[in-house]
Amino acid sequence: MKTDPINILFTGDICPINRIEELALKGDYASIFNDFMDVFQGNDLNIVDLECPLTEHNHGRPKTGPYQKAHPDCINILKYAGVNVAAMANNHIMDYGSKGASDTIDLCRNSQIETIGIGKNDGEAAQPYTIEINGKKIAILCFADDEFISTPDNGFFANPLDIIEASYSIDRVRSEHDYVFVIVHAGNEFYELPSPRTKKLYRFLVDRGADAVIAHHTHAFSGYEVYNGKPVFYGLGNFIYDWPGKTNSPWNKGYVVKFSIDDQLHYRIIPLKQSNKQPGVFHLNADEENNFMEEMERLNTIIGDDEQLELAFQKYCDGVNPMYDAFIEPWFGKYITALRKRGLFPNLMSKRKRLLLLNIIRCESHRDVLLRMLKPYEKQ
8 A cells, every 4th residue: 555755854053042032932933934834744754953052051161153042932943843853963052061951952852852963972962863654764863063062071962973983873774774864064154065075975974875964054055966866965054043134145045855755765955045134934936946046056066076166165265264374373363363364463373383283183193182182171
């Protein structure tokens, strides 16, 4: 007897802050999802990347970059949309330490929402989400770039994208499941393409047994390819992420992917716009969708050509070199950086010192020692 297709939805980053948090605290969830709510209906699984802890804890962990959190009542956003699984391997879920992480996991558990990519130890964080639907066994794995993904007290861990462990994880679930989906939270922020290394890495995950790779994190949607018959989505962009001053920019565009499984795996890309002058997520109109598909085609063309991809990444690196150069200088700050750009403040790090840095970062054995040396600063 023929069964109905299995429908699984994956979204990019949801961080219910600012105007989204305000709507949630009013209970106005319809104004968060608007006409996009239909995308969540009728699915067997709805899976989102929860990009921040839901907690009232105010003590942030030692880190660089912005801190993100939302009120615990924002769990009702996920409940309203019928979310089944919250992926939590990302670079903000540990922003408020073990308390923030445990509060969020408890909220999900009490709302019958499964979590993936997080745990009280690295083994627990690496556990797949598994389910059987219509006789098909499905496994979902979740990984993240190693960017502040453990709490300073080692109370909680997000699952790092270690290529050896990722390979073993896929091997373990491949033999026992009909379909394996791999979620990856990684990449260069605000860059619309994968690096050449990322393309090789995600293809390797397919070679190891992934039926699809779904990536997010960069806050700019990327393209996709079908590699050896398996789709690889290099960046979904933001799903719901309200940020002051960000309107009609790459930040406000993205897409979700809806998979349907019958005898084969099918997929559908559904583009979106989010948190412009009006908060929340919306479908695109006809003109906007045409523009989206043209941009997607442009990105796909670059991804499919290794030479173009290399040139594009080099151009990106050239653009961010001043920022990274400021990172490695002994003195750092926006005023010093501005002066340095104008040639009014000298570089204090010699060429010899920069070569030394290149060596201890590039060489895996040196980097092992460097990471051990610097890790205690997370606890200070």
